[in-house]
Amino acid sequence: MAKYVIRGGNRLSGTVKIEGAKNAVLPILAASLLAGEGESVIEETPALTDVKTMSEVIQGLGAEVSKEDHAIRIQAANINSVEPSEALVRKMRASQWVMGSLLGRLGRARVAQPGGCAIGSRPIDQHLKGFQALGAEVETAYGFVEVRVPKGRKLRGTRIYLDIKSVGATINIMLAATLAEGTTIIENAAKEPEIVDTANYLNAMGAHVRGAGTDVIRIEGVETLRGATHAVIPDRITAGTYLIASAITGGDVYVEGAISDHLQALIAKLQEAGVKIEDDVSGIRVTGGPAMRPLEVKTLTHPGFPTDLQAQMMAFLTIAPGRSLVTETVFENRFMHAAELNRMGANIRTQGRTALIEGVDTLYGASVTASDLRAGAALIIAGLVAEGTTEVYGLHHVDRGYVDIEGKLRALGADIERVEED
Numbered sequence: 001m002a003k004y005v006i007r008g009g010n011r012l013s014g015t016v017k018i019e020g021a022k023n024a025v026l027p028i029l030a031a032s033l034l035a036g037e038g039e040s041v042i043e044e045t046p047a048l049t050d051v052k053t054m055s056e057v058i059q060g061l062g063a064e065v066s067k068e069d070h071a072i073r074i075q076a077a078n079i080n081s082v083e084p085s086e087a088l089v090r091k092m093r094a095s096q097w098v099m100g101s102l103l104g105r106l107g108r109a110r111v112a113q114p115g116g117c118a119i120g121s122r123p124i125d126q127h128l129k130g131f132q133a134l135g136a137e138v139e140t141a142y143g144f145v146e147v148r149v150p151k152g153r154k155l156r157g158t159r160i161y162l163d164i165k166s167v168g169a170t171i172n173i174m175l176a177a178t179l180a181e182g183t184t185i186i187e188n189a190a191k192e193p194e195i196v197d198t199a200n201y202l203n204a205m206g207a208h209v210r211g212a213g214t215d216v217i218r219i220e221g222v223e224t225l226r227g228a229t230h231a232v233i234p235d236r237i238t239a240g241t242y243l244i245a246s247a248i249t250g251g252d253v254y255v256e257g258a259i260s261d262h263l264q265a266l267i268a269k270l271q272e273a274g275v276k277i278e279d280d281v282s283g284i285r286v287t288g289g290p291a292m293r294p295l296e297v298k299t300l301t302h303p304g305f306p307t308d309l310q311a312q313m314m315a316f317l318t319i320a321p322g323r324s325l326v327t328e329t330v331f332e333n334r335f336m337h338a339a340e341l342n343r344m345g346a347n348i349r350t351q352g353r354t355a356l357i358e359g360v361d362t363l364y365g366a367s368v369t370a371s372d373l374r375a376g377a378a379l380i381i382a383g384l385v386a387e388g389t390t391e392v393y394g395l396h397h398v399d400r401g402y403v404d405i406e407g408k409l410r411a412l413g414a415d416i417e418r419v420e421e422d
């Protein structure tokens, strides 16, 4: 079992470079299955376990996949399966996105049903509602979802209103609709930058997707798509994590590659807490901190405050003077880090979807466990300022979304090491 050992108290300073976004490269790899001809080259892909898993998922379906440096090359002409490996699908929820691509390309997909996870039950009813509206038959049985275009028919474009602004459903429906007959309009679509990036890749493949990044996405179906070269956008959640990590230590860090437009909600909140933020075309500089004032933070879909930065923000607020309030509106159970932060001396009370944080003067090192990816990031952030030594377990979660976080934090001056235990 691996753990991070962190001796808190060092101020971070220097430059950290941000890699490609996990949540963009995953749907883009799924989208690459839509290419009936030609090679796709996906550049700026981060070396994460989730990216490896998605590469294995599409490889298992017959795609030829090779990796060189930060690029992944995919040839999807000879897809020969509509059933991704159950073991891989169960490892990672994002593999649900191959459903949209396989349905669009081959008219059928059979995919293991995702279960709930540490942050909520996460149903996929909106994905399936969209596929049905496009004319697919949907059957769920024996732990699998099967979606199929009836014999002799094609997917037909239509108007789909999402009851919930779901990132996953917006992308899955967009993927299937690219090769449907006629025009699909997704209303109440999610607007995350990763959806825009996926749409940009689809358009480079020859798709006609307009409006990604707004509430209404319009997709005019085309006959075929071909491979394309695309560079993935920088990871706004990783960037936000380093901004918060620097701020809690009162540091001075330049987050290279971070796009301030993608991080407006976080930047506004850090500024409200008294942290100084400056941005230029190449990145964002954060100076000062920790928080001088408490905050009220409510997670929302983009451009609201991202749920994927909620845990890290909560860690930041544990030592903010006064009483902060965090409300989680996206996932129903995303506070498991609160109890672990309390083990480090924080004073957090959760009730339903709200967490009340009474700022304390000092956090103390403890042995804590990450329940999910961002909980892991939050515990590392707390460890950076805790008195004494913090041990963070559950690193397989952290490896899903952060490339060499210990090396990057060490380069900024943190005392952190990864220790492999028997």
Ligand SMILES: CC(=O)N[C@H]1[C@@H](OP(=O)(O)OP(=O)(O)OC[C@H]2O[C@@H](n3ccc(=O)[nH]c3=O)[C@H](O)[C@@H]2O)O[C@H](CO)[C@@H](O)[C@@H]1O
Binding pocket: 022, 023, 024, 026, 093, 094, 120, 121, 122, 123, 124, 125, 126, 127, 128, 164, 165, 166, 167, 168, 169, 190, 301, 307, 308, 330, 331, 332
């Ligand atoms: C790989 C990836 O990109 N994951 C991101 C994606 O997850 P994901 O795509 O799973 O998140 P969604 O936007 O779909 O989920 C938002 C909310 O809608 C609910 N819901 C969703 C679909 C559905 O059919 N029915 C339904 O009820 C979910 O349970 C959740 O409560 O967006 C989330 C919200 O920004 C991020 O936290 C995740 O990091």
Ligand SMILES: C=C(OP(=O)(O)O)C(=O)O
Binding pocket: 023, 093, 094, 308, 373, 374, 401
């Ligand atoms: C929740 C996340 O990812 P996933 O949707 O893959 O679980 C995340 O990136 O914080």
